[in-house]
Amino acid sequence: MNAVVTASGLSKRYKNTAALDNVSFQIPSGRIVGLIGPNGAGKTTALKAILGLTDFQGSLNVLGFDPRKQRGQLMEQVCFIADVAVLPRWIRVREAVDFVANVHPRFDRKKCEAFLARTKLTPDQRVRQMSKGMIVQLHLALVMAIDARLLVLDEPTLGLDILYRKQFYQSLLEDYFDENKTIIVTTHQVEEVEHILTDLMFIRDGKIVLDADMDAIGERFAEVMVNADRAAAARALGPLDERQVFGKSIFLFDGADRAALEALGELRRPSVSDLFVATMKGTYT
Amino acid sequence: MKTFYWLVKREFWEHRGGFLWAPLITGGVFLLLNLMGLVAGEMFGTQHGIHSLLSNGHFLDHALSPDEIDKAGRVMDVVMYSTTFIISIVLGFVVFFYCLGALYDDRRDRSLLFWKSLPLSDSATVLSKVVAGTLLAPLIAVVCGVVTGIAMLLMFAIALSFHGTGVWHLLAYAHPFRVIANLVGTIPLYALWALPSVGWLMLCSAWARSKPFLWAAVLPVAVGITLGWFNLLGTRLVGSGWYWSHVCGRILLSVFPGSWLGANHYESVGNDSAHALDALNLANAYGVAGSPGFWVGAAFGLALLAGAIWLRRWRDDN
Numbered sequence: 001m002n003a004v005v006t007a008s009g010l011s012k013r014y015k016n017t018a019a020l021d022n023v024s025f026q027i028p029s030g031r032i033v034g035l036i037g038p039n040g041a042g043k044t045t046a047l048k049a050i051l052g053l054t055d056f057q058g059s060l061n062v063l064g065f066d067p068r069k070q071r072g073q074l075m076e077q078v079c080f081i082a083d084v085a086v087l088p089r090w091i092r093v094r095e096a097v098d099f100v101a102n103v104h105p106r107f108d109r110k111k112c113e114a115f116l117a118r119t120k121l122t123p124d125q126r127v128r129q130m131s132k133g134m135i136v137q138l139h140l141a142l143v144m145a146i147d148a149r150l151l152v153l154d155e156p157t158l159g160l161d162i163l164y165r166k167q168f169y170q171s172l173l174e175d176y177f178d179e180n181k182t183i184i185v186t187t188h189q190v191e192e193v194e195h196i197l198t199d200l201m202f203i204r205d206g207k208i209v210l211d212a213d214m215d216a217i218g219e220r221f222a223e224v225m226v227n228a229d230r231a232a233a234a235r236a237l238g239p240l241d242e243r244q245v246f247g248k249s250i251f252l253f254d255g256a257d258r259a260a261l262e263a264l265g266e267l268r269r270p271s272v273s274d275l276f277v278a279t280m281k282g283t284y285t
Numbered sequence: 286m287k288t289f290y291w292l293v294k295r296e297f298w299e300h301r302g303g304f305l306w307a308p309l310i311t312g313g314v315f316l317l318l319n320l321m322g323l324v325a326g327e328m329f330g331t332q333h334g335i336h337s338l339l340s341n342g343h344f345l346d347h348a349l350s351p352d353e354i355d356k357a358g359r360v361m362d363v364v365m366y367s368t369t370f371i372i373s374i375v376l377g378f379v380v381f382f383y384c385l386g387a388l389y390d391d392r393r394d395r396s397l398l399f400w401k402s403l404p405l406s407d408s409a410t411v412l413s414k415v416v417a418g419t420l421l422a423p424l425i426a427v428v429c430g431v432v433t434g435i436a437m438l439l440m441f442a443i444a445l446s447f448h449g450t451g452v453w454h455l456l457a458y459a460h461p462f463r464v465i466a467n468l469v470g471t472i473p474l475y476a477l478w479a480l481p482s483v484g485w486l487m488l489c490s491a492w493a494r495s496k497p498f499l500w501a502a503v504l505p506v507a508v509g510i511t512l513g514w515f516n517l518l519g520t521r522l523v524g525s526g527w528y529w530s531h532v533c534g535r536i537l538l539s540v541f542p543g544s545w546l547g548a549n550h551y552e553s554v555g556n557d558s559a560h561a562l563d564a565l566n567l568a569n570a571y572g573v574a575g576s577p578g579f580w581v582g583a584a585f586g587l588a589l590l591a592g593a594i595w596l597r598r599w600r601d602d603n
Contacts, residue, residue, distance in 0.1 A: 053401060054601045071598075075404040082398035089394060090299050102291045103403055139399075 004029050004150055004182045005050055009058035012045050012206075019045040020056065021206035027199070029149070030179040031213075034193055035186045036276055037203035038283045043186040046203065047154050050184070051080055063149055076105060079143045080152035087127045087135055094123040100142050112145035115175070133164035140168060144176045151176070153185040157192070165192055172196075194272040202279050209279060223270040224251050224261050234264050241278035252278050288405065292413030293421060300417070303379040308372045308426045312433035315371055319437060323444050354458050361459035362562055364437050369430025369468055370543075376426040377541030380418050380479070384486035384540065387414040388597055389497045407597040411491075411590060415483055419476035423542065427468045435461065470567045471542075474574065478545050480586025485536035488589045491596035505533045535582050545573045 005027040012020040019042045027033055037043045048054040052067030052074060060067060065074040087096065093116065101109045119137045127135055136156065143151065151172075157165040173196055177183060187193055200217055202210035212220065226234045231249045235242070237260060239251035252270055253261060261267055270278075297304055349357065388411065391397040400410065438456060445452045489501040509532075513525040538544055563569060573579055 048601070051401075053398075055599065072404055072406050075402065080398075080402045082402070083395070086395045086398045088299070088391065088396035088399065092298075095295075095298050099291055099295055100403065103288045103405060105404070143402075 002029050003027060003061075004031075004063060005184075006061045007046075007049075007058065008060075010046070010049060010060055011057040012042075012049065012054065018042075018206045020049070022058070023203075023206065023208055025201065025208055025211055027182060027184065029182055031198045032177065032183045032185065032196055033199040033201060034190070034197040034272070035184055035201045035203060036190060036272070037186075038280050041203045041283075042206040043203055044154055045206075047080070047152055047184065047186065051075075051078065051152060077148055078150045078152065079146050079148040080154065081136075081139055081143060081156045082154050083156075083158060087139055089128040090126060092124055092126050093121050093138060096127075096138065096142060097123075100146075104146055106147045107142075108145045108147065112141050115141035115144055115171075133160050136160060136164060136168060140171060144171065149181060151181065151183045153183065153187075155187055156185065157187065157189060165189065169193065169196055190273045190276055191271070197272075200272065202276065204280055204283060210275075217275070218269050220255050221270050221275055222253050222256065222258065222261055223268050223274065224253065224265045225249075225268075226251060226265040230264055237261070237264075241274070241281065289409055289413055289416075292405070292409060293417050296414055296417035297421060300379075300383060300422075303383055304417070304422045304425055307375050307379050308429035311372050311375045312368060312429050312436075315368055316433060316436055316440070320440060323440070327444075357455055358458040358460060359562060361438055361456070362464055364441075365431060365434030365459070365461065365464045366468075366562070366565065368433040368437060369427060372426050372430045372433070373542040376423060377538075377544075380422055380540040381482070381486065383418050383422070384414075384483050385490050385497050385501060387411075387418070388487055388491035388593060389493060392600070392602065393495075408594045411487065411594045411597055414487070415590065418540075419479050419483060420472060423472045423475055424469070426542075427465075427472065431461070431465050431468065434464070467565050467567055467570075471565075471570050474545070474570055475542050477574070477583045478579065479539045481535045481582040481589070482537060482539035482586070484586035484589030484593065486540075487593040488596070491593040491600060494602060502537065505536055509533050531578060539582070545570075545579075 003026045005025075007026070008024040010020050010023040011018065021042075023042075023046070035043050035046065045054065045056075049056045049060055050062055050067060052071035055068065062074055063077050065071075067074055091099075097109065097112055097116075100107050101112075116138070119134070119141070121130070121134060121138055127138070130138070157168050160168070169192060172183065185193060185197075197214060199213045200210065201208055210217075221240075224234060225245075226249050228247060228249065234249065234251045237251075237253065237256050239256075240254045241252040243250050248265075251264075252274060258267070391400060438459065442452050442456060485505075486497075486501055489497045489504075493500045509525060509528055512523055512528050515522050516525050534544075
């Protein structure tokens with residue numbers, strides 16, 4: 001297994017809060033990892049550390065480089081979309097393509113132009129004249145034309161309508177992702193990414209509380225819909241979470257015995273968002 | 286090298302308004318005002334039967350003595366310098382605010398994160414901004430200034446020719462190449478002279494969380510006032526006059542071209558108006574580079590720039 005990112009004992013403090021608290025993890029190549037956590041959990045700090053944008057304690061290796069010391073070399077292999085609308089407002093489509101083509105050794109101009117041809121963007125258009133969705137289209141066209149090994153996406157679809165959001169992830173999957181590339185994505189719109197993720201990381205208060213691939217999650221967690229008369233029996237098995245739907249109770253179990261659960265009712269795989277809500281219970285209280 | 290070229294080009298794209306349009310428009314307005322003056326003069330002269338200087342150009346009919354040729358040449362050189370002089374003042378403001386925003390604006394609108402997603406080193410980024418501000422912008426200003434100056438001369442020549450005074454041959458007595466050489470040759474001097482200001486403004490630009498102008502301007506002025514206050518109380522730390530001119534002035538106002546010219550330059554060329562222009566000659570202008578203060582300032586500017594690069598790398602407020 002060749003790891004793209006290896007972090008051990010990663011810590012970062014802002015004044016009196018720990019944004020990252022002695023975190024260790026490893027991300028292998030060819031994965032799409034969802035880094036999911038509530039606001040202020042340390043997601044962005046973790047990404048910034050990986051990208052060499054912030055200082056930290058502990059050790060971190062990204063593609064064989066130390067992001068603090070070898071940022072220049074690292075950024076030839078790493079791309080990131082930090083948020084929507086961070087393209088400079090004055091730049092024109094033509095200028096953006098020209099600039100990246102001339103400063104990035106791994107940029108493929110033809111590819112970028114092909115991506116742009118699918119959009120309504122025109123070469124002379126300035127970013128300030130574009131909608132949020134169009135800005136993301138431009139940014140994505142630039143980034144997907146770069147043959148990078150790691151792509152970091154921090155809330156890439158924030159504020160976009162559903163058409164742009166669907167298109168965004170679809171383009172990434174169809175035209176970009178392959179086994180040599182790795183994508184790390186943070187988002188609050190969990191429903192939209194859950195079927196493209198291969199791995200899931202939950203982060204809470206600067207700690208990784210869940211780090212597993214999707215198959216393992218399917219095996220470990222289970223949701224059972226139980227009739228009211230058997231709810232007590234289900235509670236006895238120590239569920240992670242319980243909610244009511246149409247007079248029935250849905251219980252979420254972590255690592256419970258499958259046979260025992262099947263006896264209670266219909267078994268299914270929990271959605272990432274339900275899992276997230278259950279795991280993060282009490283974060284803001 | 287190619288990356289650096291594109292970095293400078295990026296600065297030009299972003300600041301086309303200040304670098305190109307500001308000098309062009311200034312030159313254009315200057316020409317227009319002169320044209321309006323010329324036309325008004327003509328009208329006034331015709332209405333009141335006053336012979337303006339222009340229509341009274343017969344003094345040019347006789348053969349000019351070498352002394353008069355020299356004088357005519359000087360006058361025309363002054364015209365050419367004067368347009369560049371006006372544009373230089375504009376350039377000073379442009380460079381001042383350019384430096385102040387250079388490392389701040391993209392932090393404010395978060396486009397910094399886009400630039401940082403590319404394999405660009407922070408030192409190359411900061412240095413490209415220094416080059417854009419201290420070499421590219423002045424070069425464009427000089428080109429605009431000289432072109433406007435020549436256009437002015439042509440305009441006057443055309444106006445005179447309406448009065449039957451052929452002055453075209455006089456134009457040969459001007460020294461456009463000397464003027465251009467002096468102006469272009471001064472740009473490296475300008476770059477070195479402006480370093481302390483550029484360094485200080487960019488440091489503030491990279492450091493300030495908000496309102497870089499206030500930090501850049503208020504801090505040195507506050508220090509100056511404090512020094513003055515101590516001097517008033519009789520505890521003389523540093524001469525406050527020295528501070529204002531050699532520290533505060535250098536870190537804020539050196540971006541204004543020609544701010545190195547002092548009374549001593551004028552004196553050194555003979556202190557008379559006939560030789561005033563010689564103060565702009567390269568040998569004379571570069572005389573300022575002979576003082577240790579010039580080089581101390583440049584070194585101090587570089588140190589400030591190193592600080593700005595460090596802040597650019599590690600400032601984490603996005």
